[in-house]
Amino acid sequence: MLDIRRIREEYESVKAAVESRGQGDFGLADALALDAERRALIAETEQMKSRQNAVSKEIPQIKKAGGDATAVLAEMKELSDKVKEVDAKLAEAEEKLRAALLGIPNTPDASVPVGSDDSENVELRRFGEPTAFGFEPKPHWDIGTDLDILDFERAAKIAGARFTVNKGLGAKLERSVVNFMLNLHTREHGYTEILPPFMVNRAAMTGTGQLPKFEDDMFHVPAKDFFLVPTAEVPLTNLYMDEILDGAMLPHYITAYTPCFRKEAGSAGRDTRGLIRVHQFNKVELVKFAKPEESWDELESLTAAAEEVLKRLALPYRVVALSTGDLGFSSAKTYDIEVWMPSYGRYVEISSCSNFTDYQARRAGIRFRREPGAKPEFVHTLNGSGLAVGRTVAAILENYQQEDGSVSVPEALRHYVGADVIR
């Protein structure tokens, strides 16, 4: 969430930044009014509490001296009732303000291209060229089905639409990609591997911004009020929820493999075939905690770490900067990495790397101390896919397919898969 003091003191510039997303002011004006109401109520109740505390100290002395406290007690009873009344109003105002703040997105960084949607995203760079074929290439769902390494029909039987079963070398390829990515990031990019719970509570989902606005997109487990993780960003970022970190440990890099669960509500009819849009997919996630002054450099190196996966797999890709209209709710700036997908005839998102500045940290209460004894400050949080595993497998199948229907295994994966070709 945004800092209410910043909204109060720099209202016009915050308003302009939020409105650059092209969806109005997200109730920013309401938040400002609620804040004024809240502060007036605080002044009122604290004055009464101060009086209450002072008299409460006198009461035992009156009693000890054998005096009659009846009149004072009556006055205090009245005061106590008034305090309760004002406190109730204050709690209501604070809750309303909190709800209003949770509904306001992060302010896009000044470097983010202004635009209304993804058509105004800006391409920054490309690696490789779209794969050329001397034959008619097949989409990955046909390749996988023909090789009997992907089974969408049986997945539908045991679960439903938008699920996949990987078989044989298909399962091994998926596992190999996970291991390849984790090894790369932990051995060469300085990330510490985490294996987190795949279910999290409401506080964690709120900390990273999935709740309260996007509850309908998540799978919920009512028995314990848990949510299946939609991305490892949630357990990883919230690892340090409500903590004050030692500044010496920053920047701090962590990575995790998890399955990700998404309802994909509202995407009916889109990407219905194959591995691109499913209810459960594997992903390796990269998360960073950084000091404010270093977070923009950290965004560049995080994106570079994700790109490195595609470079080593020799998959063609490009990097785009999302425009203000396409930017995620909590993000101040996002680079999407898009891999070439022959069946789509275009580049498809395979990673989204964002700097959330202090937006998530404020929601989740993640702070740091520069020096022992220094005032705690909010950290900056960043994350990016490193990468989406199912989409990586789809891209491998499509870009590495051969005319005879087999798929050659990328050099970097051969010793993981234990085969040069899947046939």
Added chain:
RNA sequence: GGAGAAGUAGCGAAGUGGUCGGAACGCGGCGCACUCGAAAUGCGUUUACGGGGUGACUCGUACGUGGGUUCGAAUCCCACCUUCUCCGCCA
């Protein structure tokens, strides 16, 4: 799932309705003294959030979390969370 115990500052731990809860006491940390230096010793110091004030400062809140009783709650009552012990179940 059942029974019991516990949750107080960085750690350990006292406090069973007020008059020492920022909080006893011990350890740790920091500063000073002593010392050539260190250890030992002595003295001092040590939270976070919010409101008001240019500021010195000041007021409020916080004893796992959320409610309740009371003029007043760490203390009494209710619910929940977490940890530990035992029983049951289980990969």
